[in-house]
Structures are given as C-alpha cells and as structure tokens.
Amino acid sequence: MNGIASTTALTASLGLIAAWLVLGALGLARPNSIRWVARTLFPVGALIALGVAGAGAVALTANFTAQTAVLPLGLPSLPFHVRLDALSGFFLLLLGSAGAGISIFAAGYFRAGEGTAPGMMGLQYHLFLASMALVILADDAYMFMVAWETMALSSYFLVVTQHRIPEIRRAGFLYLLMAHVGALGILLCFGVLQGGSWLMTFDAMRGAALAPAWASAAFVLALFGFGAKAGLVPLHVWLPEAHPAAPSPVSAMMSGLMLKVAVYGMLRVSWDLLHAGPWWWGLLTLGVGLGTAMYGAIFAAVQTDMKRLLAYSSIENLGLVFAGIGLALLCRSFDMRLLAALALAAALIHSFNHALFKSLLFLATGSVMHATGERSLGRLGGLIRYMPWVAALALVGSLAIAGLPPLNGFVSEWLLLQAFLQTPQIPHAFLNMIVPLGAAIVSLTAALAGYVMVKFYGVIFLGQPRERALEQAQPAGWLERAGLSWLALGCVLVGVFPQVALDVVGRITGQLVGATVQRGPAPWWMTPLASNQASYSGLWLWAGLVLVVAATFVLVRRLYHGRVRRTPAWDCGYRWQTPRMQDSAEGFGQPIRHLFGPVFRMQRELPSPSDAQPQYRVQIEEHFWHALYLPLSRFVQRTAERVTILQGGRLATYLLYSFLTLILLLVWVL
Amino acid sequence: MAHLSLATQVIQMLAGALLLISFAMLAERRSRRLLILLVWQGAVLVASTLLVASTAHLTHLFYSAALTLVLKVCVLPWILFRLMRKLGIERDNEPLVNLPTLMLVGLALVIFAFGLAQPVSALATTVLRDTLGIALAVILLSFLMILARRKAFTQVIGFLSLENGLFFAATSTTYGMPMVVELGMALDLLVAVFIFGIFFFHIREQFDSLDLDQLESLKED
Numbered sequence: 034m035n036g037i038a039s040t041t042a043l044t045a046s047l048g049l050i051a052a053w054l055v056l057g058a059l060g061l062a063r064p065n066s067i068r069w070v071a072r073t074l075f076p077v078g079a080l081i082a083l084g085v086a087g088a089g090a091v092a093l094t095a096n097f098t099a100q101t102a103v104l105p106l107g108l109p110s111l112p113f114h115v116r117l118d119a120l121s122g123f124f125l126l127l128l129g130s131a132g133a134g135i136s137i138f139a140a141g142y143f144r145a146g147e148g149t150a151p152g153m154m155g156l157q158y159h160l161f162l163a164s165m166a167l168v169i170l171a172d173d174a175y176m177f178m179v180a181w182e183t184m185a186l187s188s189y190f191l192v193v194t195q196h197r198i199p200e201i202r203r204a205g206f207l208y209l210l211m212a213h214v215g216a217l218g219i220l221l222c223f224g225v226l227q228g229g230s231w232l233m234t235f236d237a238m239r240g241a242a243l244a245p246a247w248a249s250a251a252f253v254l255a256l257f258g259f260g261a262k263a264g265l266v267p268l269h270v271w272l273p274e275a276h277p278a279a280p281s282p283v284s285a286m287m288s289g290l291m292l293k294v295a296v297y298g299m300l301r302v303s304w305d306l307l308h309a310g311p312w313w314w315g316l317l318t319l320g321v322g323l324g325t326a327m328y329g330a331i332f333a334a335v336q337t338d339m340k341r342l343l344a345y346s347s348i349e350n351l352g353l354v355f356a357g358i359g360l361a362l363l364c365r366s367f368d369m370r371l372l373a374a375l376a377l378a379a380a381l382i383h384s385f386n387h388a389l390f391k392s393l394l395f396l397a398t399g400s401v402m403h404a405t406g407e408r409s410l411g412r413l414g415g416l417i418r419y420m421p422w423v424a425a426l427a428l429v430g431s432l433a434i435a436g437l438p439p440l441n442g443f444v445s446e447w448l449l450l451q452a453f454l455q456t457p458q459i460p461h462a463f464l465n466m467i468v469p470l471g472a473a474i475v476s477l478t479a480a481l482a483g484y485v486m487v488k489f490y491g492v493i494f495l496g497q498p499r500e501r502a503l504e505q506a507q508p509a510g511w512l513e514r515a516g517l518s519w520l521a522l523g524c525v526l527v528g529v530f531p532q533v534a535l536d537v538v539g540r541i542t543g544q545l546v547g548a549t550v551q552r553g554p555a556p557w558w559m560t561p562l563a564s565n566q567a568s569y570s571g572l573w574l575w576a577g578l579v580l581v582v583a584a585t586f587v588l589v590r591r592l593y594h595g596r597v598r599r600t601p602a603w604d605c606g607y608r609w610q611t612p613r614m615q616d617s618a619e620g621f622g623q624p625i626r627h628l629f630g631p632v633f634r635m636q637r638e639l640p641s642p643s644d645a646q647p648q649y650r651v652q653i654e655e656h657f658w659h660a661l662y663l664p665l666s667r668f669v670q671r672t673a674e675r676v677t678i679l680q681g682g683r684l685a686t687y688l689l690y691s692f693l694t695l696i697l698l699l700v701w702v703l
Numbered sequence: 704m705a706h707l708s709l710a711t712q713v714i715q716m717l718a719g720a721l722l723l724i725s726f727a728m729l730a731e732r733r734s735r736r737l738l739i740l741l742v743w744q745g746a747v748l749v750a751s752t753l754l755v756a757s758t759a760h761l762t763h764l765f766y767s768a769a770l771t772l773v774l775k776v777c778v779l780p781w782i783l784f785r786l787m788r789k790l791g792i793e794r795d796n797e798p799l800v801n802l803p804t805l806m807l808v809g810l811a812l813v814i815f816a817f818g819l820a821q822p823v824s825a826l827a828t829t830v831l832r833d834t835l836g837i838a839l840a841v842i843l844l845s846f847l848m849i850l851a852r853r854k855a856f857t858q859v860i861g862f863l864s865l866e867n868g869l870f871f872a873a874t875s876t877t878y879g880m881p882m883v884v885e886l887g888m889a890l891d892l893l894v895a896v897f898i899f900g901i902f903f904f905h906i907r908e909q910f911d912s913l914d915l916d917q918l919e920s921l922k923e924d
Contacts, residue, residue, distance in 0.1 A: 685853070
C-alpha cells in the first residue's frame with residue numbers, strides 16, 4: 034500500500050510539473066493581458082506549487098522508499114530517469130512551499146508595461162519553476178544537465194525582463210556567462226563520475242568504483258560548478274548584479290529557490306554519488322563556506338541599494354550552508370556519524386529557512402519599489418506609516434534572517450554553532466584545534482547579519498521619509514500581502530516547532546549519513562545533543578516573550594495611564610532638523626567600512642569644508658574584479674585576437690582550411 | 704558470368720567517364736558549359752546506378768537512380784540554367800590558380816585517392832569495388848574546383864558535383880545508402896540550391912557582382 038502511495042507521489046509531482054508548463058503555455062493565449070496571466074494563472078501556479086510541496090512531504094514520511102521511473106522522453110538510447118527519495122523530497126518541499134508564496138505575491142505584483150509581455154514572462158516563470166523541480170527529480174546526468182541549463186536560460190530571460198536598460202543587459206550577460214562556466218564544471222564532474230562505464234544514470238555512478246584521485250577531481254569540479262551557482266566566493270560576482278536587475282519575484286526565486294537547487298546538486302554529488310573521501314574535501318568546503326559567509330556579511334553591511342544588500346546577504350547565508358556541508362563531510366571522513374548528521378541537518382534547515390525569509394525580504398523590497406519607485410536606501414525611510422503590513426511582515430523576515438529566537442533563523446544557526454562546538458572531538462591533531470574557530474566566524478557572521486538587518490529595516494521603514502514623494506506611498510495589494518504572510522508564517526512555524534524540522538531532515542541524514550540527531554521530547558523541544566545541553570524550545574520562548582510583553586503593557590497602562598505629557602523632543606538645541614539629518618545607509622555602514630577597510634576597493638569624494646553645496650560620494654568595489662576577473666577577461670580577449678588571424682576574410686582561404694583538414698585526416702587514416 | 708563481367712566493364716568505363724568529366728569541369732572556364740558537364744555527370748551516374756541495380760537485383764537502387772535522374776539531371780540544372788540567364792553570367796570564370804598547376808594538383812589528388820581507396824575496396828564485396836578510388840577522386844576534384852574558383856555560381860556547381868561523387872562512392876562500396884538517407888539528401892540538395900539562388904541575388908545586390916573577393920570587405924576588424 035505504501036508502494037502505491039509513493040508511486041503516486043512521484044507521478045503526481047511529474048504531473049504537477051507538466052501542469053506548470055501547460056500554465057506557462059496558456060499565458061501565451063493572451064500575452065498582453067495582466068488580468069489573464071497574472072491575476073488568473075499565477076494563483077493556479079501557486080496551488081500547483083502547494084501540490085509539489087505535498088508530493089515532497091510524502092517522500093519525507095517515515096516508511097517511504099525511493100521510487101524511480103523512466104520517462105518516454107529524451108534521446109532514443111538515453112531516456113530520462115527520475116527518482117524521488119528523501120533528499121529530493123525535501124527540496125521539492127522547499128521549492129513548493131516557498132514557490133507558492135512567491136507566485137501568490139507575483140499575481141499581485143506584475144503590472145503592464147514593464148519590459149517583457151506578461152504572457153512571455155509567465156511562460157519563463159513557470160518554465161523556471163518546472164526546470165528547478167526537474168533538476169531535483171533527475172536521476173541521470175543527461176536529464177540533470179538538460180533541466181539545469183533550462184533553469185539557467187529561463188532565469189536569464191527573467192533577469193533581462195527590462196532589457197532596454199544597458200546595465201540590466203550587462204548583468205544578465207554576466208549571469209549567463211557564470212552559469213555556463215559553472216555548468217561546464219558540473220558536466221565534467223559527471224564525466225568523471227561515470228568512471229569509464231559511460232552510463233549516465235546516477236545508479237551507475239553510485240556503483241562506480243573511482244580511483245581516489247578521480248573521486249577528488251569529481252568533488253572539486255562539483256564544488257566549482259555548484260559553487261558558481263550558489264555564489265561561493267570568488268565565483269559570486271554575478272549574484273549582486275543579477276539579483277537587483279531582476280523583478281522582485283524573480284530575485285526571490287533566484288535567491289530563495291535556485292541557490293537551493295545548487296545546494297541540492299552539491300549534496301547529491303558529494304553525499305549520494307561519491308563515497309566518503311579524504312578529510313581535505315570537508316576542510317576545503319568548510320573554508321570556502323566560512324570565507325563566503327564573512328565576505329557576504331561584510332559587503333552587505335556597506336551596500337546602499339536594498340536589493341544588492343539582500344544579494345550579498347544571500348551570499349552570506351549560502352556560505353553558512355556550505356560551511357555546514359563542509360563540516361559534515363569532514364566528520365564523515367572521520368566516521369563521526371552523529372556529528373555529521375547534526376551539521377548536515379543544520380545546513381538543510383538553514384537552506385529551508387533561507388528560502389523562506391530571503392524570498393520574504395526580496396518580495397518586500399518589491400512592494401516598496403512599486404510603492405515608491407526607489408531602490409536606493411538613501412531615498413527611503415519612514416515607510417512603516419504608509420505600508421504597515423509590509424513593514425510588519427518584513428520585520429518578521431528581518432528578525433528571522435538576523436538569527437533571533439523564536440524565529441527559524443535561530444534554529445539552524447544554533448544547530449550549526451552546536452556542531453562547531455563539538456569539533457574538538459575530531460581525532461586529528463590540528464583539525465581539532467582549527468575547526469572550532471569556525472564557531473567564532475559563524476557567530477561573527479550572525480552578528481554582522483544582525484547589523485545588516487538593523488540597517489535594512491531601520492533605513493527603509495523607520496525614521497522620517499527622506500523624500501517628499503514617499504508620503505504618497507500606497508500600501509501593497511491583498512495578493513502581495515497574502516504571499517508575504519504565507520512566507521512569514523513559515524518562518525514562525527519552523528522557529529516555534531524546531532523538532533518537526535529536525536524530524537524531517539532526520540530522514541535525509543538517516544539515508545545519507547546513517548545517523549540522526551537525538552529526538553526531542555515534543556515538537557516544540559529540540560535536544561540535538563542531550564536533554565541537559567543545548568536544548569531549545571521555540572514555543573516556550575515564544576510564550577515567555579508574549580507573557581513579558583503583555584505584562585509590561587498591562588503594568589504600563591495601570592501605572593502610567595493618564596500621566597503621559599506630550600512635549601517636543603529635545604533637539605540638541607538645533608531647531609531646523611530635516612529628515613536628511615537622519616542616520617543614512619552610508620553612515621550606518623561606516624564603522625564596518627572602517628574596520629574592514631582592506632577588504633574593499635573604495636573610491637571616495639569628500640567635500641571641502643568651504644563648499645557651498647557639499648557632495649559626498651563613496652563607491653565600493655570588490656578586489657576580485659581587478660585582481661581576478663579583469664585580467665582573465667583581458668587574457669581571453671588577447672588570445673581571441675591571436676586566433677582571429679585565421680579569419681582573413683577570403684572565402685578561398687577558408688575553403689582551403691577545410692580542404693587541407695580533409696586531406697590531412699585522410700592521410701592520417703591511411 | 705560473361706554478362707556480369709560485361710556489366711562490370713561497362714560500369715568501370717562509366718566510372719572512367721566520371722573522372723574525365725571531373726577534370727573537364729576543373730578546366731572549364733564558361734559557366735554554361737560547366738552546367739552542361741554537370742548534366743553529363745548526372746547522366747553517367749544514373750546509367751551506372753541502373754547497371755548496378757540490374758546486376759545486383761536491388762530494387763531500391765532503381766528508385767535512387769530515378770531520383771537522381773529527376774533531380775540531378777533535370778530539376779537542378781534547369782533551376783541553375785534559369786538563374787544563370789537571369790544573372791547574366793554565362794562566361795566569366797577565371798580560376799584563382801592557373802590551369803596547368805590546377806591540373807597537376809588534380810593529378811596528385813587522383814593518385815592520393817586511389818592509394819586511399821585500396822584498403823577500403825579490399826573490404827568491400829560489391830561488383831563496383833574497384834571504382835571507389837574514382838569516387839574519392841571525384842569528391843576531391845570537386846572540392847578543388849570549389850576552392851579554385853572565385854565566382855559563387857561555379858562553387859555551387861562544384862558542390863553539386865561533390866555530392867555526385869559521394870553518391871557514387873556510396874553505390875560502389877555498399878550498394879547505396881538507406882532510402883531514408885537518400886531522400887533526405889535529395890531534399891537537402893533541392894533546398895540548398897534554392898537558398899543559393901536567393902543568396903546569388905543578395906550578393907549581387909550588395910556588391911554588384913558575384914565575385915567572392917568582394918566578401919572580404921565583410922570582415923570585422
């Protein structure tokens with residue numbers, strides 16, 4: 034009976050993916066009608082996303098066994114294989130639940146006359162969703178790569194929706210370039226993984242016995258390929274360009290969902306297809322992950338564009354996820370299964386959490402942009418008065434991403450930190466001293482993330498409006514609010530019932546590591562290590578918080594009611610205060626810019642004291658551009674110019690080339 | 704036995720004729736006569752295919768012979784003839800290299816082709832196995848012709864002659880290709896000639912000539 038249920042889960046998810054594609058095609062029936070495409074089709078797409086999440090959830094139930102199928106598609110001797118197991122089920126759940134919120138929001142978000150026709154956009158949007166789901170379900174390298182490239186291409190077209198703006202075209206090109214470089218890495222990785230059998234199914238790769246050197250090559254290639262998609266430093270450069278260029282729901286999908294598909298690919302290759310490897314795999318991933326996390330957090334702190342800020346924050350969070358994966362790999366190589374399970378659980382839950390809160394924040398910036406037309410933090414402020422709903426929901430997201438209890442961000446960062454604190458047990462003389470230092474970096478990153486979120490939320494929603502026009506800002510429509518609320522609800526639920534999340538990812542760690550962390554006594558109690566150590570209850574904390582706030586409210590009302598005196602605030606003796614005198618985004622980031630000065634490449638223009646109209650400008654760039662990417666591109670350019678000599682322009686010469694090649698090949702055959 | 708050997712002899716004579724026509728095409732300066740030579744080449748090809756079909760009792764070779772007759776002897780030359788008339792390019796064909804050199808290179812190619820064909824024809828089992836060398840020589844000579852001419856029109860004729868050589872190679876080694884492949888190639892040829900025709904007009908409109916040296920100005924610096 035269980036067999037029937039699970040087969041239906043796989044068939045159902047395939048059917049739902051097909052429904053997404055049909056939905057996209059239906060949008061072309063009336064491509065210019067917002068009412069048809071956005072208001073009618075997108076909500077249906079959200080329902081389908083819920084179905085996909087449900088199918089994923091079935092795969093995470095206790096007695097589920099992996100189900101496979103062969104699709105009658107693909108090349109004649111190379112059909113598409115699909116497989117649904119706990120790992121793919123988890124990522125389907127992630128894709129579906131966050132995707133539902135984004136689709137509902139997008140239904141209210143898209144307006145006419147913004148770049149690409151809505152129908153075309155609907156097609157690209159649903160193709161993007163479907164291809165991500167297919168990447169997750171793929172069970173052979175061929176289908177994986179087809180779906181992976183479809184995902185890259187459809188998202189590229191979504192990024193360049195407003196293709197009339199040159200910066201956006203440039204950002205799109207950079208994204209496409211990095212996506213292809215990464216895809217090359219993945220392709221080569223699969224080429225190594227088949228181990229001489231030339232069978233492209235994942236089953237064959239699981240069974241292939243690779244020499245240690247080849248296994249390491251496959252691992253490094255996978256880290257490169259999936260790292261380029263996930264935005265690991267130094268392959269992250271496309272991320273802060275492409276995410277702000279895309280419309281907000283697309284940014285949310287790319288950051289919340291697509292980066293997670295890269296995490297899925299990394300997990301699939303390093304845990305499922307490859308067997309346990311040497312410890313330096315883990316250390317490499319861990320180092321890159323922690324470096325990325327720090328780098329992202331520092332750069333997020335100095336951004337002045339709200340979407341760029343969130344993009345750097347995504348880099349930071351993906352760094353934490355990869356640090357978790359690296360730690361788990363490290364523990365696996367020393368056969369410390371329980372600790373590996375803990376680190377892997379932290380990485381998985383953090384992926385899920387990030388999908389929820391980063392989508393939420395990107396969507397909130399979309400609402401703000403539609404209401405105000407501004408993306409720069411320097412021209413926003415005080416929006417909590419004009420957009421109370423968006424402000425409240427964005428607050429939930431900001432608190433969650435800052436890692437504050439009782440929300441979901443705390444759960445995963447807490448687990449990660451606990452895992453790092455257990456690393457002195459590693460039986461290796463130097464690793465057991467170095468790796469625990471990761472705990473310090475994780476805490477520093479979490480603190481910086483908190484700082485970034487104070488800046489993000491404070492500058493946009495609190496204080497005085499920095500521009501006159503902001504007072505005309507309209508609150509978001511009900512569809513947008515519904516999408517935001519759905520995601521915020523997810524943030525709260527995972528935070529309050531952490532043990533449910535641990536149970537769910539326990540199925541994956543059981544499958545991949547062969548161990549699960551200790552179960553807590555109740556859904557709202559998690560005791561990952563022992564009941565007297567590092568246990569946490571979201572619900573009790575929540576109850577305590579509510580109690581304290583209620584008690585304070587009652588006490589204040591009782592004791593102080595009617596005794597409030599309203600007078601102008603003390604203004605430092607300065608009577609002409611304007612909203613422009615508030616702390617600005619640049620000002621707020623200044624201490625970080627000062628502390629981490631050498632990390633940035635800064636250009637500053639400071640006004641002279643006697644200037645009547647002082648102008649202050651600071652431009653921050655990354656060292657990677659000038660140290661790595663520009664020399665690389667110059668090298669490619671020069672090489673290309675040398676090769677161009679072959680292209681003389683004479684047709685006869687070209688014909689001669691092919692003639693000589695033919696003759697040479699024939700001589701060779703002879 | 705005598706009948707078979709007579710047929711083989713005739714086929715080998717026809718193959719020799721093909722090679723001769725190829726050399727003639729290489730040396731021919733006038734587009735009009737070149738076209739006529741192409742028709743002759745097609746006709747010889749049809750005759751040899753018919754002979755192979757009747758000696759080896761292969762029905763599908765009859766079909767491909769019919770296809771060749773319709774397409775390469777009638778339709779394509781007719782289209783090219785009309786094009787030639789419209790474009791007014793009946794005689795203007797200076798080879799890039801002088802003719803004696805071209806002939807010498809052609810000779811070297813024929814020797815090379817025969818050397819190349821030896822190990823292959825040892826493996827082939829058909830009545831035509833000795834003619835593979837000629838087929839390869841026809842292909843290489845056609846290529847040389849495309850290479851050495853400067854007019855787009857002549858190059859198209861060279862391309863068609865190259866296709867004839869390929870077809871001949873296929874019949875001589877393996878009794879022709881599967882019907883599907885042959886039909887596909889026939890369609891390709893037809894479409895290619897139509898497209899070439901359109902390109903002729905475009906090239907002429909752009910450069911007032913079909914001289915391909917003009918295309919050099921298209922190079923991007």
